[in-house]
Amino acid sequence: MPKENNENSSNSELVRELIITLEKEASLFETFLELLEEQQRALVKNDIALLNNVTEQQREKLIETGNLARKRETIISRLTSDGNLADDLTISKLIASVSPGQANMLETIRETILDLNEKIIKTRSQNEMLINRSRENIVKTMELLGRFKVPKNNYSGEGGLKNAQVNIAVDRRA
Numbered sequence: 001m002p003k004e005n006n007e008n009s010s011n012s013e014l015v016r017e018l019i020i021t022l023e024k025e026a027s028l029f030e031t032f033l034e035l036l037e038e039q040q041r042a043l044v045k046n047d048i049a050l051l052n053n054v055t056e057q058q059r060e061k062l063i064e065t066g067n068l069a070r071k072r073e074t075i076i077s078r079l080t081s082d083g084n085l086a087d088d089l090t091i092s093k094l095i096a097s098v099s100p101g102q103a104n105m106l107e108t109i110r111e112t113i114l115d116l117n118e119k120i121i122k123t124r125s126q127n128e129m130l131i132n133r134s135r136e137n138i139v140k141t142m143e144l145l146g147r148f149k150v151p152k153n154n155y156s157g158e159g160g161l162k163n164a165q166v167n168i169a170v171d172r173r174a
Contacts, residue, residue, distance in 0.1 A: 011079065011098075012098070012099070012102070014075055014078055014079050015079070015094070015098050015102050015106075016102070017075050018072065018075045018076070018079070018094075018106075019102065019105050019106065019109065021068055021071050021072045021075060022072065022106070022109045022113070023109060024068055025065065025068045025069070025072065025113065026109055026112045026113050026116065028061055028064055028065050028068065029065075029113060029116040029117065029120065030116060031061055032058065032061050032062075032065070032120060033116055033119055033120050033123060035054055035057055035058050035061065036058075036120060036123040036124060036127060037123060038050070038054050039051065039054045039055070039058070039127055040123065040126060040127050040130065042054055043127060043130045043131065043134070044130065076089055079094075091106055091110045094106060095107055095110075
């Protein structure tokens with residue numbers, strides 16, 4: 001009997017570690033959402049310096065998220081290797097197998113992460129749309145500038161003036 005109690009306490013400790021890790025991940029997701037919103041403001045204002053700064057901060061947060069994800073996976077692996085929990089462990093299965101207090105915390109964290117994920121997807125989609133529209137506007141402007149012709153007076157081979165049309169802008173993308 002003491003062995004079972006010891007296994008439950010080790011599982012309980014691992015679940016506590018998992019909860020702490022998930023809370024840190026949720027906090028990073030909140031920060032990432034704030035950065036996406038700041039990125040959106042920078043895109044609208046066309047503030048390149050702010051956009052570069054936000055992009056760098058996002059990169060750092062993505063690295064932190066990757067580190068926490070690896071830690072979470074390690075904890076889940078340890079939980080499943082004990083043999084008490086299924087190999088395809090999900091939060092729902094874990095909630096059903098832990099104490100009520102831990103189950104409530106896990107449920108709250110799961111809802112928070114799902115909500116943040118939904119908001120992040122929406123904000124990223126809006127930012128992507130802003131970037132794509134900006135690119136389309138640039139292409140259309142370049143096409144428009146390429147169509148304008150300005151008269152240019154040149155001398156012809158016979159010594160007289162020859163009227164020619166030249167483009168205001170040159171498309172150097174090709």
